[in-house]
Amino acid sequence: MEIREVIESDWPQVWAIIHDVVRRQETFTYDPVMGEGEARGIWIERPPGVTVVAVEGDRVLGTAKMGPNRAGPGAHVSTASFMVYGEARGRGVGTKLCEQALGWAQGSGYAGMQFNAVVESNRTAVDLYRRLGFAVIGTVPGAFEHPTLGRVGLHVMYQQF
C-alpha cells in the first residue's frame, strides 16, 4: 500500500468511496445526497491543504484530506478527514492515512490537529484516533442522527504536537 497525492484519474474511485460513505449516514455529517461536484469541492483540498489516496496498484483503498482547521487566527491548528473503501476495511488503511496526515501536519509546522465531529458510535475511528495520540476534548450530546442507533454524540478530538 502506497500513499500519494490524489491525481485526476483517481477521482472516479474516490467519488465512489465518498458516495458510499455519505449514503450510509453512519460516520460523516455530509449531505447524504450530495452530488459529485459538491463532493469534489469538499474533498479535493486547495493549498495549503492536501488530498491523498492510499493505493495498491490502480486500486484506491482509501482517501484523506488535510489542511488548516480554521482561517485567520485559527489557522495554526490542522484538521483531517478519512474514508476507507468498504472492501478494504480491517487492513490498516485508516491507520496509514492518519499517520500520513499527522506527519504532513507536523512537517508543515501546525501546532496540533483537531477533529471537529467524530461520531461516538464509530468505534473503529475513535479507537484509532486515541491510539495515534488524540484525546476527546468534549462531546456534543445527540448531535449525530444515526440511521439505526438514533441520536449519538459527536466528539471533538485534539492532539497537540
Next chain:
Amino acid sequence: MEIREVIESDWPQVWAIIHDVVRRQETFTYDPVMGEGEARGIWIERPPGVTVVAVEGDRVLGTAKMGPNRAGPGAHVSTASFMVYGEARGRGVGTKLCEQALGWAQGSGYAGMQFNAVVESNRTAVDLYRRLGFAVIGTVPGAFEHPTLGRVGLHVMYQQF
C-alpha cells in the same frame, strides 16, 4: 432596537462591522484580510439559515447569522454567530441577537444550538452565552492566536432545547 431580517441596503453597514471585527483578530477565526465578496458569502445565509440585523432607525447596531451547524445527520443542531458594532457595545445588542437566534432555532424545531469556536478570552461573549443557557462542552487549548494575549483556547459551547 428592532431585530429583523437583513435587507440589501443594510449591507454596507454590515460589511463595515464584519471588516472591523475580523481586522482586529480577537474574536473570529476568519481571514483578517477577507474581501467584501467573501464576507457576504460567509455572513449572508441561504435557506434554511437566516441573517438578521439589530437596527435603530437606519443604523445597524449588530448582526447575526443562524442555521444548521452541520449537514446531513448533523443538521438537527443549529449554530449562530454574532457581531456588534463597536460604538454600540454595552447596550445589550449581543444579548438581544442571541435571544432572537435561540427563539428562531427553537421555533424551527432544532434540537439545540452549538457554537464551534468561542474565543475563551472573549469574556463578554462567554458570559453572555452562559447566561442564556450554554455550557462549555470542551476547550481546544491554544487554538486561537490572539494578537496581544498569544494563544488562547477555543470553547465548544452547546445548549440543548
